[in-house]
Amino acid sequence: MGATDLAEGTLLDRLDRYGISRRRFLTYCSGLAATLALPPRYAKVIAQALETQQKPALIWLEFQDCAGNTESFLRARNPAVADIVLDLVSVDYHETIMAAAGHQAEASKEATIAAGGHLVVVEGSIPTKDGGVYCTIAGKTARQHLEEAAEGAAAVIAVGSCSSYGGIPAASPNPTGARSAESLVSGVPVINLPGCPANADNITATLAHFLTFGALPATDGEGRPLFAYGKRIHDNCERRAHFDAGQFVEEWGDDAHRKGWCLYRMGCKGPSTFHNCGSQRWNEGTNWPIGIGHGCVGCSEPGFWDTMTPFYDRLPRAAGFGVQTTADRIGVGVAVGTAALFGAHGVGKYVQRRRAAAGEAKATVAAAEADAGQELDSELEEN
Amino acid sequence: MTTDTDQAVGPAEPEEYVTVKVWDLPVRGIHWIIFGCVFVLSVTGFYIGNPAWATRGDTGFLMGNVLAIHRATAWIFIVMVIARIAWAFRGNEWSRWHHFIPVHKKRRGLARHTVEYYLFVRHDPPPVIGHNPIAGLTYTVLYLVFIAQIFTGLALMSLEEPGSWQDSVAGWVFNFWSIPGVRFFHHIVMWLVIGFVIHHVYSAVLMDHEEKSGVMSSIFGSHKRVPPGHK
Ligand code: HEM
Ligand code: HEM
Ligand code: SF4
Ligand code: SF4
Numbered sequence: 001m002g003a004t005d006l007a008e009g010t011l012l013d014r015l016d017r018y019g020i021s022r023r024r025f026l027t028y029c030s031g032l033a034a035t036l037a038l039p040p041r042y043a044k045v046i047a048q049a050l051e052t053q054q055k056p057a058l059i060w061l062e063f064q065d066c067a068g069n070t071e072s073f074l075r076a077r078n079p080a081v082a083d084i085v086l087d088l089v090s091v092d093y094h095e096t097i098m099a100a101a102g103h104q105a106e107a108s109k110e111a112t113i114a115a116g117g118h119l120v121v122v123e124g125s126i127p128t129k130d131g132g133v134y135c136t137i138a139g140k141t142a143r144q145h146l147e148e149a150a151e152g153a154a155a156v157i158a159v160g161s162c163s164s165y166g167g168i169p170a171a172s173p174n175p176t177g178a179r180s181a182e183s184l185v186s187g188v189p190v191i192n193l194p195g196c197p198a199n200a201d202n203i204t205a206t207l208a209h210f211l212t213f214g215a216l217p218a219t220d221g222e223g224r225p226l227f228a229y230g231k232r233i234h235d236n237c238e239r240r241a242h243f244d245a246g247q248f249v250e251e252w253g254d255d256a257h258r259k260g261w262c263l264y265r266m267g268c269k270g271p272s273t274f275h276n277c278g279s280q281r282w283n284e285g286t287n288w289p290i291g292i293g294h295g296c297v298g299c300s301e302p303g304f305w306d307t308m309t310p311f312y313d314r315l316p317r318a319a320g321f322g323v324q325t326t327a328d329r330i331g332v333g334v335a336v337g338t339a340a341l342f343g344a345h346g347v348g349k350y351v352q353r354r355r356a357a358a359g360e361a362k363a364t365v366a367a368a369e370a371d372a373g374q375e376l377d378s379e380l381e382e383n
Numbered sequence: 384m385t386t387d388t389d390q391a392v393g394p395a396e397p398e399e400y401v402t403v404k405v406w407d408l409p410v411r412g413i414h415w416i417i418f419g420c421v422f423v424l425s426v427t428g429f430y431i432g433n434p435a436w437a438t439r440g441d442t443g444f445l446m447g448n449v450l451a452i453h454r455a456t457a458w459i460f461i462v463m464v465i466a467r468i469a470w471a472f473r474g475n476e477w478s479r480w481h482h483f484i485p486v487h488k489k490r491r492g493l494a495r496h497t498v499e500y501y502l503f504v505r506h507d508p509p510p511v512i513g514h515n516p517i518a519g520l521t522y523t524v525l526y527l528v529f530i531a532q533i534f535t536g537l538a539l540m541s542l543e544e545p546g547s548w549q550d551s552v553a554g555w556v557f558n559f560w561s562i563p564g565v566r567f568f569h570h571i572v573m574w575l576v577i578g579f580v581i582h583h584v585y586s587a588v589l590m591d592h593e594e595k596s597g598v599m600s601s602i603f604g605s606h607k608r609v610p611p612g613h614k
Binding site for chain 2: 232273274301302303328332334337339343345348352356
């Protein structure tokens with residue numbers, strides 16, 4: 001934001017000033033097209049759009065967050081070129097990176113909102129309990145900030161699981177009444193880029209899509225773009241062959257672990273999680289959690305934290321009876337309990353018959369009692 | 384041994400029993416195919432849930448095959464469950480739906496009798512030819528559990544291919560439950576069904592012994608021997 005002169009002129013001028021060749025820029029656009037799951041010919045369309053686009057203003061709001069998405073975004077792959085994309089949007093307000101502070105910052109934000117047609121990026125969940133006192137900035141609650149910023153915006157982009165679904169702040173018992181951006185914004189298209197954090201590649205690709213097509217990319221039922229969340233981790237996992245072969249890690253550091261076998265039994269949530277980590281990877285494409293031998297923890301799913309814990313168990317546990325119990329313990333309990341109950345019932349029925357037989361005999365002749373007993377016994381033997 | 388029913392049917396000796404063809408072929412066929420399916424689905428499901436065997440060495444395509452068997456069996460299972468529900472509207476008297484859900488007054492009276500019988504209050508089994516009303520209700524619950532198992536199974540299957548027909552049929556399940564929650568449910572139902580089978584075989588043995596009606600062989604060979612006057 002400081003280098004105003006660098007940001008002026010056409011995109012080609014700016015690229016030139018940054019010392020980036022057009023070839024490199026096109027390569028970058030091909031990468032974006034691939035991330036967006038578009039056919040290669042779209043690389044050109046994206047390049048054209050980025051070259052001619054007017055800079056839309058962008059406001060980045062941080063609420064109940066850890067700034068992890070900001071960190072992730074600032075470390076976008078191919079940073080020099082990504083800077084250009086960053087540059088394509090004019091980040092008018094971002095608490096972590098803006099130079100302005102205090103009233104000056106708020107004033108610049110208000111001016112952007114008044115102009116309208118801006119993009120709002122939301123990081124962190126919004127507390128709603130007790131009048132939203134758990135997160136206030138410049139004397140206003142997070143909710144007020146969000147509602148004001150969304151007014152007249154072109155789109156709201158929720159980055160990270162907290163703004164997408166409430167995330168860790170919304171985990172049970174959700175003390176602050178944390179909610180997602182989508183649940184509090186109306187009248188403006190909202191897209192969710194969950195993840196803990198959201199992958200920078202997916203953020204830039206979403207921005208590029210918006211700049212190229214003037215609209216947000218197509219989403220799934222959870223409001224996530226299909227290009228990044230259309231497939232499960234498990235269906236795009238480099239360890240999948242070991243899953244299919246029934247070869248599983250049983251303990252951290254065991255032989256199977258060293259061989260890179262499947263982490264299913266170690267609680268990997270890849271089978272429950274939609275995200276493109278396996279192909280997009282992290283830290284400039286270096287590696288990703290499963291690649292380094294740790295299971296996926298399902299960070300990009302609604303209800304992450306509560307629904308994905310315990311991280312090292314395959315299935316959730318059931319609360320109750322003061323302790324948390326596994327599905328199999330409950331199940332064996334049901335089976336053994338049923339067997340015990342009906343076993344006891346059988347004994348009861350046997351006793352009931354004996355006593356009935358004995359009672360009948362008593363009512364007639366006492367001497368017949370022995371016979372009645374014998375009759376019953378032989379009856380039982382017959383069956 | 385002082386109730387009305389006892390007076391009416393109690394004195395009948397096994398020799399006077401009449402033979403009734405109770406379970407027609409579809410009922411028996413479906414019963415045993417479902418039994419086979421549940422057996423296969425439980426064994427394969429147990430492995431999917433706890434793949435503890437043969438994790439070392441050359442295991443071929445073990446999990447892939449087990450999942451394929453689970454799915455193939457699931458199709459047969461689904462067809463059989465649908466067939467049995469259809470047959471509840473087409474089959475003979477004792478396979479009809481009103482033997483599963485006691486809507487008629489008479490069936491509800493029999494239900495009371497059955498409960499008293501099970502709770503040791505009386506020792507004469509309820510005078511029925513088909514299922515007693517409590518057994519009928521148990522099977523109704525069982526079928527509801529089966530349907531829940533089918534929907535959660537289809538939902539888990541749909542994860543592999545969002546937008547598939549399984550997704551359209553069962554994707555709504557995830558509006559109520561997270562993906563791991565649905566898996567947990569699908570897993571625990573296996574144990575509920577195992578619990579049912581324990582109870583079920585016990586009841587069949589008990590009734591066979593108490594009624595001497597041949598209920599055990601009836602599920603193989605269709606006929607029951609019942610005292611005259613049973614309905
Ligand atoms: C997975 C295992 C099983 C399931 C799910 C199952 C389910 C059922 C159902 C739903 C019925 C009602 C029949 C109908 O009208 O459709 C039934 C009846 C019956 N089943 Fe099973 N069954 C299983 C295993 C067995 C086994 C192992 C036996 C015996 C050894 C058995 C013996 C019987 C008998 C005797 C009846 C008739 C009971 C009556 O009149 O109330 N079943 N079973
Ligand atoms: C009585 C019937 C059934 C039983 C007892 C049964 C049991 C199981 C069990 C125990 C699992 C492992 C769950 C886990 O721990 O993750 C499982 C997985 C599965 N079942 Fe079933 N199942 C039954 C019916 C069905 C049906 C009708 C379908 C499909 C239409 C189905 C589809 C699946 C699928 C796709 C999985 C793999 C889920 C995953 O982890 O992605 N099942 N089943
Ligand atoms: S490591 Fe996880 S995501 Fe990969 S195949 Fe195994 S269970 Fe699936
Ligand atoms: S691998 Fe799983 S837990 Fe890790 S970032 Fe991707 S979705 Fe989140």
